[in-house]
Amino acid sequence: MMRGRKVVLPGLATKILAIAGEFPPRAIALEVNHLLLKRI
Numbered sequence: 001m002m003r004g005r006k007v008v009l010p011g012l013a014t015k016i017l018a019i020a021g022e023f024p025p026r027a028i029a030l031e032v033n034h035l036l037l038k039r040i
Contacts, residue, residue, distance in 0.1 A: 013037075 013036055020032040 016036055017033050020029050020036075022029075
């Protein structure tokens with residue numbers, strides 16, 4: 001990304017993590033991310 005190139009990370013978990021990271025409060029988003037990553 002630092003080189004100006006776009007990076008695409010396919011997968012449902014990645015999309016969910018990206019969406020969950022946009023919602024406040026941050027503590028809830030971090031907990032959701034933790035739960036999702038624990039299942040992978």
